[in-house]
Amino acid sequence: MCRLLAYSGKEVNLHSLIFTPEHSIVKQSFQPKEMRSGVINGDGFGLGWYNPQIEETPAVFKSPMPIWSDLNLPSITRKIVTPRAFVHVRGASIGMAIAPTNSHPFAKEKYLFMHNGVTENFRTSFMRVMRRQLLDEYYAGIEGTTDSEHVFALFLSNMKRNSATPGDMETCLLDTIAQMHKLAQEFNSHVVLNLGVTDGETVIVTNYTTFPVAASLYCAENTATFPHAALICSERMFQDDAWEAVPPNHFVRIGKDAKLQLKPIPQI
DSSP: OOEEEEEEEEEEEHHHHHTSSTTOHHHHHHSOSSOSSOSOOOSOEEEEEEETTTEEEEEEEEESSOGGGOTTHHHHHHTOEEEEEEEEEOOOOTTOOOSGGGSSOEEETTEEEEEEEEETTIIIIIHHHHHHTSOHHHHHTOOSOOHHHHHHHHHHHHHHHTTOOGGGHHHHHHHHHHHHHHHHHHTTOOEEEEEEEEOSSOEEEEEEESSSSOOOOEEEESOSSSTTEEEEESSOOSOOTTOEEOOTTEEEEEOTTOOEEEEEOOOO
């Protein structure tokens, strides 16, 4: 199972976010503490970040390599400064190819998206039905084979159908979770949907599961290490009393002011 990190707030250089913390996302890739399944996350990684001074769409750097083995990354990330970033280290589900197209985060238009979790029986049950629910432009845009990218395409289709603005991300993401829950019931399967989405201003990360035990997820704001900023991460990256566990079937929203809001996901 993957590990993810979302950052929003005061501009930060990515090296200090990815490498410096004592239990950094890099360390979580090879020595995670709270994984529900799997041992390491060495099946690829990705960074997504925004530079609003240049344009509103995100930049993405992805690789099928383990994050710890990319010799260029420490140097590159020292030169990238951003107010919003997604970082993901991948532990591929059985049968899912290790390829750049399957690494997270995924980007489309102004949105970034990432997923920590699983869709049981995705290829044998979910995939065909999900594809029927996609608008043509998002169906055609799928490059990889993961359930995660299909969930992103479903979210984007929901946004377009509802003529939604970025302010409607919350409603459309919750609708997407409800659709996945309904399919899970139909196929007698389980889903784990720790989903992250941002438009470069607002960040939303969910902790949703149909299993009895949820995947780990934490949030914190205005920490000593990263003041005037908010963090959401699969595991606490450093010691600070500001960290709060995100309960199962809740989501976290970070606004432009870098303040956290913790909300329950409506009962489906």
